[in-house]
Amino acid sequence: xxxxxxxxxxxxxxxxxxxxxxxxxxxxxxxxxxxxxxxxxxxxxxxxxxxxxxxxxxxxxxxxxxxxxxxxxxxxxxxxxxxxxxxxxxxxxxxxxxxxxxxxxxxxxxxxxxxxxxxxxxxxxxxxxxxxxxxxxxxxxxxxxxxxxxxxxxxxxxxxxxxxxxxxxxxxxxxxxxxxxxxxxxxxxxxxxxxxxxxxxxxxxxxxxxxxxxxxxxxxxxxxxxxxxxxxxxxxxxxxxxxxxxxxxxxxxxxxxxxxxxxxxxxxxxxxxxxxxxxxxxxxxxxxxxxxxxxxxxxxxxxxxxxxxxxxxxxxxxxxxxxxxxxxxxxxxxxxxxxxxxxxxxxxxxxxxxxxxxxxxxxxxxxxxxxxxxxxxxxxxxxxxxxxxxxxxxxxxxxxxxxxxxxx
Amino acid sequence: xxxxxxxxxxxxxxxxxxxxxxxxxxxxxxxxxxxxxxxxxxxxxxxxxxxxxxxxxxxxxxxxxxxxxxxxxxxxxxxxxxxxxxxxxxxxxxxxxxxxxxxxxxxxxxxxxxxxxxxxxxxxxxxxxxxxxxxxxxxxxxxxxxxxxxxxxxxxxxxxxxxxxxxxxxxxxxxxxxxxxxxxxxxxxxxxxxxxxxxxxxxxxxxxxxxxxxxxxxxxxxxxxxxxxxxxxxxxxxxxxxxxxxxxxxxxxxxxxxxxxxxxxxxxxxxxxxxxxxxxxxxxxxxxxxxxxxxxxxxxxxxxxxxxxxxxxxxxxxxxxxxxxxxxxxxxxxxxxxxxxxxxxxxxxxxxxxxxxxxxxxxxxxxxxxxxxxxxxxxxxxxxxxxxxxxxxxxxxxxxxxxxxxxx
Numbered sequence: 139x140x141x142x143x144x145x146x147x148x149x150x151x152x153x154x155x156x157x158x159x160x161x162x163x164x165x166x167x168x169x170x171x172x173x174x175x176x177x178x179x180x181x182x183x184x185x186x187x188x189x190x191x192x193x194x195x196x197x198x199x200x201x202x203x204x205x206x207x208x209x210x211x212x213x214x215x216x217x218x219x220x221x222x223x224x225x226x227x228x229x230x231x232x233x234x235x236x237x238x239x240x241x242x243x244x245x246x247x248x249x250x251x252x253x254x255x256x257x258x259x260x261x262x263x264x265x266x267x268x269x270x271x272x273x274x275x276x277x278x279x280x281x282x283x284x285x286x287x288x289x290x291x292x293x294x295x296x297x298x299x300x301x302x303x304x305x306x307x308x309x310x311x312x313x314x315x316x317x318x319x320x321x322x323x324x325x326x327x328x329x330x331x332x333x334x335x336x337x338x339x340x341x342x343x344x345x346x347x348x349x350x351x352x353x354x355x356x357x358x359x360x361x362x363x364x365x366x367x368x369x370x371x372x373x374x375x376x377x378x379x380x381x382x383x384x385x386x387x388x389x390x391x392x393x394x395x396x397x398x399x400x401x402x403x404x405x406x407x408x409x410x411x412x413x414x415x416x417x418x419x420x421x422x423x424x425x426x427x428x429x430x431x432x433x434x435x436x437x438x439x440x441x442x443x444x445x446x447x448x449x450x451x452x453x454x455x456x457x458x459x460x461x462x463x464x465x466x467x468x469x470x471x472x473x474x475x476x477x478x479x480x481x482x483x484x485x486x487x488x489x490x491x492x493x494x495x496x497x498x499x500x501x502x503x504x505x506x507x508x509x510x511x512x513x514x515x516x517x518x519x520x521x522x523x524x525x526x527x528x529x530x531x532x533x534x535x536x537x538x539x540x541x542x543x544x545x546x
Numbered sequence: 547x548x549x550x551x552x553x554x555x556x557x558x559x560x561x562x563x564x565x566x567x568x569x570x571x572x573x574x575x576x577x578x579x580x581x582x583x584x585x586x587x588x589x590x591x592x593x594x595x596x597x598x599x600x601x602x603x604x605x606x607x608x609x610x611x612x613x614x615x616x617x618x619x620x621x622x623x624x625x626x627x628x629x630x631x632x633x634x635x636x637x638x639x640x641x642x643x644x645x646x647x648x649x650x651x652x653x654x655x656x657x658x659x660x661x662x663x664x665x666x667x668x669x670x671x672x673x674x675x676x677x678x679x680x681x682x683x684x685x686x687x688x689x690x691x692x693x694x695x696x697x698x699x700x701x702x703x704x705x706x707x708x709x710x711x712x713x714x715x716x717x718x719x720x721x722x723x724x725x726x727x728x729x730x731x732x733x734x735x736x737x738x739x740x741x742x743x744x745x746x747x748x749x750x751x752x753x754x755x756x757x758x759x760x761x762x763x764x765x766x767x768x769x770x771x772x773x774x775x776x777x778x779x780x781x782x783x784x785x786x787x788x789x790x791x792x793x794x795x796x797x798x799x800x801x802x803x804x805x806x807x808x809x810x811x812x813x814x815x816x817x818x819x820x821x822x823x824x825x826x827x828x829x830x831x832x833x834x835x836x837x838x839x840x841x842x843x844x845x846x847x848x849x850x851x852x853x854x855x856x857x858x859x860x861x862x863x864x865x866x867x868x869x870x871x872x873x874x875x876x877x878x879x880x881x882x883x884x885x886x887x888x889x890x891x892x893x894x895x896x897x898x899x900x901x902x903x904x905x906x907x908x909x910x911x912x913x914x915x916x917x918x919x920x921x922x923x924x925x926x927x928x929x930x931x932x933x934x935x936x937x938x939x940x941x942x943x944x945x946x947x948x949x950x951x952x953x954x
Contacts, residue, residue: 149752151582153573154761156566160587165561174559175594178601179568179585186583193586193601209733210751244925251733269927290753292927342562405841411827412820415841419819420929422895430847433813433823433839435832439881443838443851473847487830520830 139307141167142176142198144190146205146215147289151181159204159294165344166298169355171311172200182206187218195282200305202298205289207272209251215286216275220259223279228260229253233273236264240271265301269293274301310358315339315369317352319379320388320533324350330375337368347522348529349388352376381536388532389417395536396427396476403535404473405431406444406465408456409483409499413528429475434465444468444480455494457482462500463509470504477538478504479531483516485523499527503538510538547715549575550584550606552598554613554623555697559589567612567702574706579719579766580608590614595626603690608713610706613697615680617659623694624683628667631687636668637661641681644672648679673709677701682709718766723747723777725760727787728796728941732758738783745776755930756937757796760784789944796940797825803944804835804884811943812881813839814852814873816864817891817907821936837883842873852876852888863902865890870908871917878912885946886912887939891924893931907935911946918946 143163149155157179164174176197180186187206194201206215220227234256241248255272258264262275270293276285285302287294319327324343327350331341338360342353352372356365373380382391396403405415415431418424432443437456440446446464454460462480470478483499490496497516502509512534516526551571557563565587572582583605588594595614602609614623628635642664649656663680666672670683678701684693693710695702727735732751735758739749746768750761760780764773781788790799804811813823823839826832840851845864848854854872862868870888878886891907898904905924910917920942924934 148750150569150585151572152576153569153571153582154752156564156569158564161558161561161564163561164559168560174561175589176597177558177585177587179587181583189584189605197597210736212750245923249733249737251737292930342560344562407820409827410824411832411836412815412823412839412841413827415820416818416824416932419817419821419841419843419893420932422928424819425843425897428819428841428843430843430851431820431839431841432851433820433827433836433841435827435836435838439838442880443840472850485827489833521828524824524828 139172139200140198141172141174141200141202141306142178142194143174144194144201144203145177145179145289146182146187146190146203148181148212150179159289159291162291162295163202163204163298167306169312169314170303170306171308171358172306182212182214184214184218184221187214188222191218191222191284195280195284199282201282201284202302203284203286204294207255207274207286207288209249209254209271213254216258219262219277219284219286223259223261223277225259225261225277227257230256230258230262230264230273233258233264236266236273237271240267265297267293267297269296276301276305312358313356313360313365315354315356315365316384317354317369317372317376317380318349318382318385318387319352319376320349320381320529322350322376322379327352327376331372334371334375335368337364339365339368348526378537381533386421388529388536390421392532392536393418393421393424393427395539397423401476402427402429403477403479404429404469404475405479405481405531406434406440406469407431407479407481408434408440408465409485410481410524410528410531411435413524414479414481414531417528417532430469430473432469440465444472457484457494457498457500459500459502459511459513462502463504463511466502466504466509476505477535479535480504481527481531483523483527485520485527487520497523499523499530501527501531501534503531503535505538507540510534547580547608548606549580549582549608549610549714550586550602551582552602552609552611553585553587553697554590554595554598554611556589556620558587567697567699570699570703571610571612571706575610575714578711578714579716580714590620590622592622592626592629595622596630599626599630599692603688603692607690609690609692610710611692611694612702615663615682615694615696617657617662617679621662624666627670627685627692627694631667631669631685633667633669633685635665638664638666638670638672638681641666641672644674644681645679648675673705675701675705677704684709684713720766721764721768721773723762723764723773724792725762725777725780725784725788726757726790726793726795726799727760727784728757728789728937730758730784730787735760735784739780742779742783743776745772747773747776756934786945789941794829796937796944798829800940800944801826801829801832801835803947805831809884810835810837811885811887812837812877812883813887813889813939814842814848814877815839815887815889816842816848816873817893818889818932818936818939819843821932822887822889822939825936825940838877838881840877848873852880865892865902865906865908867908867910867919867921870910871912871919874910874912874917884913885943887943888912889935889939891931891935893928893935895928905931907931907938909935909939909942911939911943913946915948918942
């Protein structure tokens with residue numbers, strides 16, 4: 139099956155927005171064994187959108203469009219579909235009901251301008267959007283199916299899973315196995331895997347700071363047992379850098395592991411300032427695991443909130459191994475959590491010195507068997523240093539547990 | 547001047563790589579007043595690349611292509627240009643000299659496969675690439691200029707600055723003013739601005755959870771004084787929902803405002819669990835402003851860390867106005883910060899009830915003039931509820947200050 143992707147929106151043509159929808163859709167389609175042949179981007183002008191749809195349908199059986207379904211004047215996808223197919227738009231009673239229902243469920247009244255979103259090509263199949271107000275839809279015309287999804291990434295992804303996947307007709311889907319790693323770059327992983335027998339799998343990478351996913355695409359012909367062997371080989375070669383296979387991200391993995399073990403965690407964060415806690419709390423069910431956190435940005439707060447001995451800060455500096463250990467032990471003993479995490483570092487751009495350059499980070503994990511510590515000088519800008527340090531803290535806790543997530 | 551952008555590479559069609567080159571180029575072109583009309587992406591197949599160039603040249607005076615200039619078999623841009631123009635490729639002596647020179651300067655000998663990179667359409671203008679080995683070039687054909695740049699972002703950007711900028715003929719650059727709002731959706735803003743004299747400005751929106759930016763594109767002909775009037779009119783109409791014009795996001799605005807006033811903030815976060823603190827800490831210079839934070843997820847931690855009276859939780863529930871007030875006052879008095887923020891809510895998916903559905907959030911800001919409180923039932927999933935609540939806390943603090951960021 140040949141697929142083309144259309145993105146519409148002036149924000150794409152002005153460079154305001156990086157088009158992550160197209161790459162997400164391409165990966166989602168490709169992983170299931172269909173082939174994306176073209177991507178086309180236009181602005182919000184009617185002629186542009188029509189052109190984009192025409193171009194895409196010339197090269198594909200299935201065209202996935204994103205954007206242009208909102209209530210405002212610059213949302214013109216339905217109008218473009220109507221012009222392209224020659225089928226008038228009508229107010230779709232069911233679509234209108236869904237929009238009104240969606241507003242009602244939020245305790246709000248639908249604005250009159252939202253009525254426009256129910257004004258859809260007469261022959262369209264409507265997809266209920268439970269994640270936003272814009273109804274999605276598909277039409278068949280000139281030998282192609284055109285699916286129109288909203289541009290909001292979260293809504294687009296949910297609608298894709300629920301309504302577009304069934305349209306992808308795949309005979310021999312490949313199998314994708316994701317090996318999730320933390321602490322290595324793509325080229326390091328590539329070098330480490332050099333010469334390894336991959337059993338016909340095609341290797342791909344997806345870097346999502348702070349982790350790198352290794353994607354192993356196995357052709358349909360490779361049987362399950364062979365796949366398992368290859369995955370084991372990859373995990374063995376990369377050893378401790380792998381934190382899970384086909385699971386969630388670092389925070390999801392940690393919440394799962396701790397939750398299964400009936401363990402809890404508390405955090406004292408300086409340079410990451412709540413980032414690790416926020417990632418953990420973003421996982422449904424985090425309340426069973428996340429006991430407490432302290433954001434100890436100033437030196438005084440380190441003492442006040444977690445009881446760090448001020449002499450440690452004076453002698454070793456706020457960014458030092460002893461302070462990270464005191465943070466981890468302090469928050470653990472204060473909260474009564476199974477695990478305490480302490481993080482202190484210099485995120486930049488200021489604050490660095492010759493002996494402690496920007497990016498210097500100390501992480502400690504206090505647990506039932508003592509305190510584990512890690513030190514690194516992390517490259518990158520402020521945001522990158524903070525994200526990598528946060529990932530490092532989650533990974534250190536996973537590695538500090540007697541049984542890792544892969545041994546269980 | 548009309549511009550189109552062509553990206554080539556299988557890694558774009560498989561979603562392996564997010565196409566940041568196109569958005570970077572679009573922004574660079576747009577900021578200088580030229581207009582990007584189309585973006586087209588193909589794989590590495592010759593027919594695909596030719597199609598992309600043809601499509602792009604139909605809609606633009608200047609086409610910027612990236613990718614496909616490397617030494618390997620799947621680099622076919624020069625071949626495609628040759629097929630499109632009907633002009634043969636020849637080995638360009640100057641291009642070959644530049645490649646050899648580049649390798650020599652790295653202390654290496656050019657591989658025979660790199661010779662291919664000097665095999666270029668006979669009529670091409672060669673651009674010396676001092677940042678990599680692939681020579682870039684341009685051709686003129688059928689009324690358009692087509693510029694071919696390598697896909698490596700760093701090389702592409704340098705070559706753009708040195709060789710493509712001079713080709714952009716701009717007479718009258720437009721002006722973009724961004725009005726940043728929090729608390730309203732796009733359609734609500736559109737309704738509120740209905741009928742307002744926009745003085746020729748084109749209205750656009752950019753939603754980036756939890757805020758919505760209003761983009762006012764003023765044609766060159768609109769003078770500065772007129773622009774100011776329009777912006778004032780928009781701000782007046784949207785009143786308190788606007789938090790800044792042409793500035794940073796909520797956290798950047800807050801750090802700037804507090805930092806200028808010599809004020810500090812401390813936070814006690816339950817459902818947001820460090821998200822607000824992490825956003826503040828992501829702003830360089832946050833250390834002058836962010837005093838301390840407490841992540842008080844469990845009921846015990848609310849009492850232990852911030853001194854919330856357990857009776858308040860028993861009587862009103864953890865998610866209630868009195869508890870949010872106690873959190874804000876508790877962290878303020880403990881930390882000595884100018885401002886204390888308290889947030890408690892039900893992020894979901896579980897934990898809701900009839901009287902307190904998922905999305906119920908109470909936010910309080912304690913300051914020199916007392917405590918301000920806000921209550922909302924926020925729609926969306928767990929991540930959305932948490933991000934909107936976090937934005938709400940930053941916005942409430944900005945609105946609680948006697949002088950807002952727009953009055954100064």
